[in-house]
Amino acid sequence: MNIRFLLLLLCLTPKLNAQTLYSKAFGNPQHPALLFLHGGPGYNAVSFELSTAPILAEQGYYVIVYDRRGEGRSIDPNAEFSLAEAAADIQGVLEKYAVSKVHLLGHSFGGILALKFARTHPEKVHSVVLISAPLDLQESFQHIIVQCKTIYEAKEDLVNLKYVGLLQEMDPHSMLFASYCFLHALRNGFYTTPNPTPDAQQQYTALMEQPDFKRWGNAMTEQAPLGFHRNDAYTQMKLYDLIRQVLQKKVPVFGFYGEDDRLYPKTQRQTLEALLPQGHFKSWERCGHAVFIDQQAQFIAALRQLPQG
Known part of the structure; x- marks a missing residue:
């Protein structure tokens, strides 16, 4: 092969290195922006990306998903797995997609990160939505x-x-x-819920047939929980004071939970409901940890409450 042609080909080929974060956007950039922060630590955004992001885009939102550094499809052997690093990457993702202010959808562990980011950067956050997030x-x-x-x-x-x-x-x-x-x-x-709705059953069946879900749906990065535990002691966190601090910053906080999510005692949901403004807390029956699949229609309808900024 001609060496000049080879050099040109290398210049035109995207450089996929260890520092590249996997991310994807759906919808019109002029619409209200939603950034999904996935659970874990160690998981990825594939289930939300395949099941819910395109539908929200059709409903008039600009939806961004990404996998945290060193987790899922964002391969980085040098990732430190800290909340500070993750917060810096959120800013990088927002800059990449030219989003100045965003609604943060924090699923499970992602809810911790959403609150931490909102407390530090309230000017960049329209609202925080805690989706099945741990509270204690x-x-x-x-x-x-x-x-x-x-x-x-x-x-x-x-x-x-x-x-x-x-x-x-x-x-x-x-x-x-x-x-x-x-x-x-x-x-x-x-x-999981022991009594899923017919719509949720269809959603899960469709997910299982998609190649990306087959590859990443059950993939876990073992180094991530060890890193966040070492750097931030995340398993000892209580979020109630952090929620109060974010509310004091005038950033609205919402809570969306499943009645069949047995990771958390019901008293935690009750405490959160009492902490949030009236109407900002939703808890649905026939719904487990994956709220955005188990009760997708109600989840999307509830997002209509978010301030438009």
């Missing part, structure tokens, strides 16, 4: 243990009862403790 992780872990123990006792599952007993003897502030709690929660179906 240590309390949630104890809630998971109690539920699992009840299930295992009813089944006379002596093996898992032994594991739960060992779990209760561990340091509750350790990452290993948190990981085992989430593992037992997953094993017992705490993330």
